[in-house]
Structures are given as C-alpha cells and as structure tokens.
Amino acid sequence: xKIATFNIxxxxxxxxxxxxxxxxxxxxxxxxQEIKSVDEAFPRAHFEDLGYNVETHGQKSFNGVAILSxxxxxxxxRGLPGDDTDEQARWIExxxxxxxxxxxxxxxxxxxxxxxxxxxxxxxxxxxxMQARVTELLATEEPLVFCGDYNVxxxxxxxxxxxxxxxxxxxxxESRAAFRRLIHLGLTDAxxxxxxxxxTYTYWDxxxxxxxxxxxxxxxxxxxxxxxxxxxxxxxxDKAVRGREKxxxxxxxxxxxxx
DNA sequence: ATGGTAGCGGTGCTA
Numbered sequence: 001x002k003i004a005t006f007n008i009x010x011x012x013x014x015x016x017x018x019x020x021x022x023x024x025x026x027x028x029x030x031x032x033q034e035i036k037s038v039d040e041a042f043p044r045a046h047f048e049d050l051g052y053n054v055e056t057h058g059q060k061s062f063n064g065v066a067i068l069s070x071x072x073x074x075x076x077x078r079g080l081p082g083d084d085t086d087e088q089a090r091w092i093e094x095x096x097x098x099x100x101x102x103x104x105x106x107x108x109x110x111x112x113x114x115x116x117x118x119x120x121x122x123x124x125x126x127x128x129x130m131q132a133r134v135t136e137l138l139a140t141e142e143p144l145v146f147c148g149d150y151n152v153x154x155x156x157x158x159x160x161x162x163x164x165x166x167x168x169x170x171x172x173x174e175s176r177a178a179f180r181r182l183i184h185l186g187l188t189d190a191x192x193x194x195x196x197x198x199x200t201y202t203y204w205d206x207x208x209x210x211x212x213x214x215x216x217x218x219x220x221x222x223x224x225x226x227x228x229x230x231x232x233x234x235x236x237x238d239k240a241v242r243g244r245e246k247x248x249x250x251x252x253x254x255x256x257x258x259x
Numbered sequence: 260a261t262g263g264t265a266g267c268g269g270t271g272c273t274a
Contacts, residue, residue: 009274010266034274036267061267062274111274151274205274206264249265249274 001071001098001259002026005106005147005220007033007203007250011042011066014248021241022050027254028070029096031106033149035064042066059089065106065148072097080107082129090126100143100259102228105133107148112169120169123151127178134185137225143259144225146187149250151219152179154189157198158218170219187223190255194235203250204242211242222255231257 004027008014011032022030030052035042039058047054052068057078067073073094080091090108095101107130112123130146137144153171156162165171183189191200201216210216224232238252 013266034266062272113274208263 001028001096001100001102002254002256003029003031003096003102003104003145003147003222004252004254005031005033005149005222006252007108007149007220007248009034009248009250010036012037013246015043015046017241017244017246017248019046019050020244021238021252022068025238025252025254027252028098029104030068030252031092031104031147032066032068033064033106033108035066036061037064055092055094057089057092059087063089063108065089065092065108067092067094067104067106069094069096080126080129081133083125098259100231102257102259103137103140103142103144105137105144105146107146107150109148109150109152111151112175115167115169115172120172123169124174124178127175127182131178131181131185134182134187138185141227142225143228143231143257145222145228145255145257147222147253149219150179150221152176152221153217153219154179154192154221158201160199160201160213160215160217165217170217182223186226188226188229188232190222190224190229190232190235191218191237191253194232195237200237200239202237202253206249220250220253222253224255228257231259233258
C-alpha cells in the first residue's frame, strides 16, 4: 500500500499537476494539504473518475485537507480533537481497508510565523493537541500513519541553509522539541529512516530562485506507529514534480507498506 | 533591512 503526502497549494491551480503525478506515481492513498477550497468546490468527480474515493475537510481560501484513496475508506473523522473553538481545517482521519487496515491521519500543521506571537502560540498548542491524539491512537495498537505538512524542520541537515531559519517558527527550538516529543512516543520518521540522503528536501520557496539553487527544506513527513513501521518497504520524495509547469512549492513524499 | 512569488478572490491575508 503506497501512501503519499502532497501539499498542493490550491486544488484549483494544481488539478493538472496533481493529475499527472497521480497517473505516474499511482499512490493507493494520497493525503493532500492546502486544498484552499470548500468541500462543495472540490473537484470530487474528477478524482472519482480516476478511481479514487474522495474525502475532504475544506475551508474557504485557506488550509483544507483531503484524502484520495483507491481502497475503501472507513470511519472518516474531520478536525483535530482538543479545541472546539478551532475552525481551521487541518486534520482528517480515515481507516484504509487494504489487506491490512491502516489508520491514516492527514495533517496540515500551522506555520506559526511570525514568532513569537499568537500564531506561534497556536502552532505549539496545536502540536500539544496532536500529541494527545497520537497517544490516544497508539493505545489501539493499530498500524498508524501520520502524514502531511508538519511545518517543522526537524534537524539542521533538513535545510540547505539552516542558519537562514534560526528565528523562523519552522526551526525554533520549541517547534523542534514538540516534533521530537511526537517521535519519542514511538513514531518512526519514514523518510529519515529509509531515504536520509542530504539535499532531499520537500519544499522550495517560490521566491529568490530557491528551487534553482536547491535551497530547500524537509518539512513534509510521514510518521509511522511501530505496527506500521514493521510493514515499511520503501520510501521516496518525488522531487522532479517541483521542476514542472505550474508546480506547488512542495513535492510529494511517500511510503510503501506491506499491507 | 528589504523584497522577492504564488494562491485565493477580488482586498489583503497567508505562506
């Protein structure tokens, strides 16, 4: 079962690039972030025609997550528990029914800039809520995959120029510590474990020729519970997608599970 | 220190 994460930065603008990548990469499951669309405006029928089941958790203009799956999806839930006043669409869960059932959580973690400030406070509070949800799900001892745009650069080697990110919410010590706390619950960073080659990033800014200079960062992650890590066969980052027409600023990252 | 680009939506916000 090939599970991918892809921050598409607007479904309307990315429908062609996404369709091309789906055709060549053939993921069984694709978790999408920043669909920037309400549910009613998501081109559901287009992806259903390609053989995908479609579940969205959208929002006007900003954020928004979705799961496309060739396999049946069960027990779909929307929103990260822990704050009923949070109206930002950043979390969706579903159980993918393959040979082995996998609980997949697609997430778009808050950016947090500028830091310090209310946006950074929201990011850290959100990560605390995620910690609680992950803890809850780990107790089920099911195979779990938490994938998405984490907006966290875990280590200096995950940035081409780490010194440029010293005061950025993506690399501040509190953000990295909160990410480490997730890892220390027992999750495996699939890409880091299986594809730790330097210079393999998942995001290059649209500005200042970041792509041309390979000035990237690795912020899109797939974290696996022990039961999912045991099934891990292969991982990858589809870097070439960034060099095409009308690209997102992120590229897909994926894991293949024996499930 | 600044401003550079992209998407959404029709202005300024978010990243």
